[in-house]
Amino acid sequence: MSTEQTYQQCTRCVMDTTSSQISFDAQGHCNYCNAYFEKAEQTFFRPYDVRKKELDQRIQYIKQRAKGQKYDCIVGVSGGMDSSYLLVKSKEYGLNPLVVHFDNGWNSELAVQNINNLVTKLGLELHTEVMDWELFKDLQLAYFRASVIDIEVCTDQLIFSHLYKVAKKYKIKTILSGANVWTETILPRDWRCVKKHDWTNLKNIHKKYGKKPIAHLPRLNLSYKRALERQGFKTLTVFDLEDFNVEQVKQRLTKEFDYVVYPYKHYESVFTRFYQGSLLIEKFGIDKRKAHLSCLICAGQLTRDKALKELKKPAYPTKQQEQEDYEYLLKKWGITDAEYKQNMQLPRVYHDAFGWDDQLLKNRIAKRLELIYKYKIAKLFGVKYTL
Numbered sequence: 001m002s003t004e005q006t007y008q009q010c011t012r013c014v015m016d017t018t019s020s021q022i023s024f025d026a027q028g029h030c031n032y033c034n035a036y037f038e039k040a041e042q043t044f045f046r047p048y049d050v051r052k053k054e055l056d057q058r059i060q061y062i063k064q065r066a067k068g069q070k071y072d073c074i075v076g077v078s079g080g081m082d083s084s085y086l087l088v089k090s091k092e093y094g095l096n097p098l099v100v101h102f103d104n105g106w107n108s109e110l111a112v113q114n115i116n117n118l119v120t121k122l123g124l125e126l127h128t129e130v131m132d133w134e135l136f137k138d139l140q141l142a143y144f145r146a147s148v149i150d151i152e153v154c155t156d157q158l159i160f161s162h163l164y165k166v167a168k169k170y171k172i173k174t175i176l177s178g179a180n181v182w183t184e185t186i187l188p189r190d191w192r193c194v195k196k197h198d199w200t201n202l203k204n205i206h207k208k209y210g211k212k213p214i215a216h217l218p219r220l221n222l223s224y225k226r227a228l229e230r231q232g233f234k235t236l237t238v239f240d241l242e243d244f245n246v247e248q249v250k251q252r253l254t255k256e257f258d259y260v261v262y263p264y265k266h267y268e269s270v271f272t273r274f275y276q277g278s279l280l281i282e283k284f285g286i287d288k289r290k291a292h293l294s295c296l297i298c299a300g301q302l303t304r305d306k307a308l309k310e311l312k313k314p315a316y317p318t319k320q321q322e323q324e325d326y327e328y329l330l331k332k333w334g335i336t337d338a339e340y341k342q343n344m345q346l347p348r349v350y351h352d353a354f355g356w357d358d359q360l361l362k363n364r365i366a367k368r369l370e371l372i373y374k375y376k377i378a379k380l381f382g383v384k385y386t387l
Contacts, residue, residue, distance in 0.1 A: 013294035014307045018285055019188035032186045032291075036298040043181045043240040055241035059093045062174050062236065071098040073174040073236075076163050077118070078102075079111030079268040082178035082239075084118055084259060085249045089238065090176060091122050097176060099126045100166050102159045104271075105133040105332070110260055111268035117258050129162040135212050139202075140271075141333055142210035146354075147346040149284055150193035151275060157197050161218040164228060173232050180239035182299050183246060183265075186291045191284075193351045197225070204354040222357040246301055263317050265292045274325040277315035283344050287315060 009016040011028035013036075023031045037045075044051065066072040075090055075097040077083040090097045099119055119126045136154065143151040163175055195201065199221035206214055253259035265288075267273040280286045293310060296302035316322040330340060 010294075012304065013186070013297045014290050014304065014311060015186065015188075015294050016290065018287070018290070019190055021188055021190050032188065033294060033298050036181075036185045036295065039181050039185055040298070044242075044244070048243065051241040055238060058236060058238065058241065059095070062095065062176070065173050065232075069172070071096055071170060071172050073097050073176045074100055074163060074167055074170075074172050075176050076100050076102065076159060077115055079107070079114045080266060081246070081249060081253065081261070082180070082183070084114060084253055084257075086176060086178040086238075087118050087122060087124065088253070088257070089242070091124075093238075095176075097124065098166070098170060098172060099124050100163055101126060101128045102155070102162050103128055103130045104136050104155055104158070104269075105131060106155075106269045106271040108268055108270050108273070110262070114257075114259050114268070121257050127166060129166070131158065135214065135217075137333060138210045138212040139206060139214070141335070142206045142208070144333075144343055145209040146205045147343070147349045148193070148205065148351050148354075149191065149280075149286075149348060150196070150351065151279075152272065153193050153196050153202060155269075155272075157199070157202055157220060158217070160197060161220045164220070164233065165218045167233055168228075173234065175233070175235045177235050177237050178239060179237050180244060182239060182244045183292070183295045186294045186298070187288075188291070191286050191288070191291070195351075195356055197221075198357050199224075200357045201351055201354050205351075208354075246296060264289060264315070270325060270328065273316075274322075274329055278322055278326065279344075281315060284348060287311070289315065 005017050005020070007017050008022075008024060008028075010022075010024065010030035010033060013030065013033040015022060015030050015032045019032075021031075025034065062072050072095040073090070075083065075086055077087060077099050078101070087097065087099060101115060115126070118124075136158075139154040140151055143154060167173070167175060193201070197220040199219040203214070250259075250261050254261060262268055264273075264276070266276060276288050280288065289311060293302060293307040297304050297307055316325075330337060
């Protein structure tokens with residue numbers, strides 16, 4: 001939160017000045033919920049019959065692209081609510097997805113149980129990509145020691161790079177995603193890394209603070225993503241074409257698939273639970289529940305009063321679990337309590353400080369143009385110059 005900004009909270013949602021980029025209109029409504037309603041008008045606020053027609057067309061498109069193949073699409077599953085429900089819906093759509101799970105060493109027992117229940121009851125095939133733990137630990141520690149805000153980039157980037165790796169291996173052109181406007185629109189840019197799939201940024205952070213070689217890892221960068229798109233690989237969403245009610249989804253998963261609901265969004269991962277419930281709050285003063293609850297308020301699925309009451313509760317269900325998760329983190333990372341606390345005192349370093357794919361691409365183009373210019377000048381004066 002900016003020291004120059006007086007504390008203020010949105011009168012419609014629960015976002016506040018812990019985001020330095022927040023602004024308010026005359027009614028006291030913030031820019032985040034105003035942007036939410038703009039996106040909603042373009043997506044799920046449209047008439048149901050219009051959305052249903054688009055959904056049917058999208059499903060037919062996926063089936064047509066996969067004609068003659070065993071799998072219609074890939075669905076990445078974490079054990080969280082969105083990806084779990086996406087599995088259920090994909091079967092209802094008449095699709096046969098290859099289920100891919102990325103195991104980065106932080107699965108909770110509950111997440112594993114939820115995934116197994118779903119896959120078994122739906123009769124689906126599970127493909128698990130197991131990350132080399134020592135390498136993944138090295139990546140996470142590099143981000144922690146760099147004092148950047150978004151340690152989850154390690155997971156987010158490698159999930160999608162592995163999804164594309166599996167897609168290419170099995171020649172499955174569609175990746176079905178649970179991303180949606182309903183529950184995920186509000187998340188301030190200053191609370192996260194804006195370009196989560198940027199290989200240059202990850203590589204530079206690791207180069208400075210990591211130890212193990214990462215050149216062999218599957219990666220996502222601008223050039224590779226564009227190449228995949230030219231080859232026909234696409235990521236498609238469906239939930240914004242549906243009526244997606246969080247409480248109804250939870251009830252259905254619980255009743256039909258013995259699914260056990262987590263206290264808060266993304267708590268299927270032990271690390272994410274600790275990162276969101278402790279590290280982010282203590283080091284950066286950021287409580288992501290404000291964004292998650294604000295989305296539900298704007299979606300008409302939660303009252304602001306209930307959201308405010310929810311925020312009065314601790315981000316961890318119990319202090320004991322927080323302490324257990326903390327000790328587990330120290331053990332898995334192989335660091336001491338003193339080292340953790342020392343790093344927590346470091347000032348925030350912005351991801352921008354480590355460069356981006358597009359900057360690297362621009363630099364390469366500029367260098368190439370410079371060489372071409374020198375070549376033409378040399379040729380003009382009859383001097384030998386090799387590009």
